[in-house]
Amino acid sequence: MRYLWFSLLLLPLLLSPFPFYLTLLNFFAIAALVALSLYVLTGLGGMTSFAQAAFMGMGAYATALLTVKGGYSPWLGLLLGLGLALVLALVLGGLTVRLKGHFLPLSTIAWQVALYILAGNLVGLTGGHTGLTDLPALVLFGLPLDNAFRYAFLSLFLLALLVLALHNLRESRLGRALLALRGDALAAASFGVDPAALRLKAFLLSGFLAGLAGFLYAHFLRFVNPTPFSLEASIKYLVMAVAGGVGAIPGVLLGAALFTGLEDWLKDLLPLLLGRQGNYETIAYGLILAAILILAPRGLWPLLARYLPRREGRLPREAPLPERPLLGGEGQVVLEAQGLRKAFGGLLAVNGVSLSLRRGEILALIGPNGAGKSTTFNLITGAIPPDAGEVRLLGRPITGLPPHRIHPLGLARTFQHPHLFPELSVLENVALGTYARTRAGFLQVLLGLHRKEEARALATAYRALKRVGLESLALEKAERLPAGQQRLLEIARALASGASVLLLDEPGAGLRAGEKRELAHLLKSLAREGYSILIVDHDMDLIMGLADRVVVMNYGEKIAEGTPKEVQKDPLVRAAYLGEVA
Incomplete structure (x- = not known):
């Protein structure tokens, strides 16, 4: 620059x-x-x-x-x-x-x-x-x-x-x-x-x-x-930006330069070819844009950038952001849901579900497909509001709050399908988790007064990557990671956020046997440190060897709760999973 x-x-x-x-x-x-x-x-x-x-x-x-x-x-x-x-x-x-x-x-x-x-x-x-x-x-x-x-x-x-x-x-x-x-x-x-x-x-x-x-x-x-x-002028400016590559600053500059010169050239050339009447340059713009988008769907700049030397990123060297204190005292209930209910039209997806999560505990939420686990997960995290019931975080009601207001209170989640951003590096994807922990506004950022805070946020993200074993991939694009590493990246982002209540949606999906053992070791070590973990997963071997307690759902209702051994013996659970008569 x-x-x-x-x-x-x-x-x-x-x-x-x-x-x-x-x-x-x-x-x-x-x-x-x-x-x-x-x-x-x-x-x-x-x-x-x-x-x-x-x-x-x-x-x-x-x-x-x-x-x-x-x-x-x-x-x-x-x-x-x-x-x-x-x-x-x-x-x-x-x-x-x-x-x-x-x-x-x-x-x-x-x-x-x-x-x-x-x-x-x-x-x-x-x-x-x-x-x-x-x-x-x-x-x-x-x-x-x-x-x-x-x-x-x-x-x-x-x-x-x-x-x-x-x-x-x-x-x-x-x-x-x-x-x-x-x-x-x-x-x-x-x-x-x-x-x-x-x-x-x-x-x-x-x-x-x-x-x-x-x-x-x-x-x-x-x-x-x-x-x-x-309106024609607005369209012209949008064409400039898109044709050059609206996702990058050099791209929009390239588009502006190309079409500024092209406009004058076309105004001189087209009347000679097609006559004096009509704004033929507008048609020409459309044809040129169509050609560019067919040959280079993301604009001209990404096409040209392939042939330019790549700028190597740098690993952060600043001290990370200060650690946030973990929520709750030893064994205290940090997350509680009572009587959650949610219907979608005539479908009752969740009906009167209650659960509680204590500090340092791994609680598993399991059930067959369509049992209502994901809906319960989304009710707790604020992604959808409940029709009835209440959710409390360390005794504070958070029912109906949007996700962006729940997260700063100390709760972070991952998703059933990894929600990552391919334009960003692995390090930047994890640094997204520090958003609520940093404060630089638009004016500070535009003036470049945010750099120290930014360096600390990236250092925090790198520390989280080391925690999950992905630090060697910090400067790679997130889209290049296999599915298993993408799930670990989401956990790293949750850790970088400083949240101590972690809600993990199928973190074991896509992981090989060795990766699942490493995941289980990571989650157990986090629980020993005082993190509270609610996990949804279909892998019974992983869950039964990992969870302290298990809540089982079927047809939107809780049918069992207890230790893994107690749940495995429950006739209602066996009927739900194996079709046995309860």
Whole structure:
């Protein structure tokens, strides 16, 4: 990233003999800012927006109205423009970030079209489609930025600054959490991420970046009308980001550079080939995007990055985060469920189930397929709310609390199918577990003030990996691990979270016999240290040799509870598993 900073700022000097290319350079910088806003929103957060041009319009029209009609400084226009872009992002994000699937992009289209129509029809205020002219040039340190050469230093400086800031975001707890939300919101919430709040903050940052681009656009052209802020413009920026590779900062910069140059070239070439009438470049964009996505589904940058030298990661050297005290005293009940009930329509999945887990104990929850084990598991962890009953953690009611509020109290879980994130390394996947133990917010992260805390979080993750025997794989991509090691990685993430009540959903699935013995040894050692473990698994050999007590379910009800030997002899259990008459 440090070389990118210098190369961007050298470009105006290299292109100074070519005024036309200096103009294109400024358009590239402005387009790249919008593409970076989509990197935050889509590349990290997994949300699709067709309203980025509307945020640009807020920044552009705010400064235009303040300077042209009010006679105020453009820098006041910048503050007003960014403020209005943030207000629009707050309103739009607050109403839409909870939407899923196609509803989110459709709602942003509606907002984009509405604001475009509004700008074109408020003739007395915005000048309608004729627009506002004669915006003043920006003046910086007494020097008027009244030509493309001078303006390029400002636009590229801001671009380089924001590239570094977003690089800091990606290499932080918030960047990891946004990537986790993109992949699996429930998994992210299970280690303390509030999905709606984090998505809204990403929306605000995205709106800020696009609003800044609108301000720069207005004072570069010194003219504003609705056309550059239309739905077509929003689609163009999304095409830029996706074609270049929206999941990486170099990708969105590549896309912005490619399409900024391509747009001008197509506007000159296509009329010669196809006649003077029609916006043929829009069709060409679609064909080019289709070709890119067929040949490189993740965009051009991942395709090019294969041929570039890979940056080797570093293992953490800082001291880990301080250990959290274990919940409860010796033998004390730390987790208790009473009378849990859950129905899905006419299906009664869980009916009056009660259980308790003591400190330092391994409690197994078993039963045949369809017995209601997973539903009970999800009721306890807050993934779904119960219809009746109560869950307490160290005597504190947690019934109905969402997972992101339960986790910081000291409870962590794994999943029946490992919920890992392939874009992240093994170390980063485990570091996700430290989210609730760290505090750096967006401003600290963007300014790079989070690095010491980040190093300690990674050191904590590495310590957890050593605990489960995966430290040699810390810098590998998580997707390369076999199923058994993926399950151990999830346990490491739970340990990194500092939680002392561990709920493990089928941790033995996919493990070979030797790996299961190592898993049993690990869980027993954790229990001896005071960790409390609730485990669901179908492997009876593993469970009966591991658990201190066993709770057996069938058809949504608890049918037996006791030591492994007592449960094995219970006629109801034998009937449920073996079909024997009770």
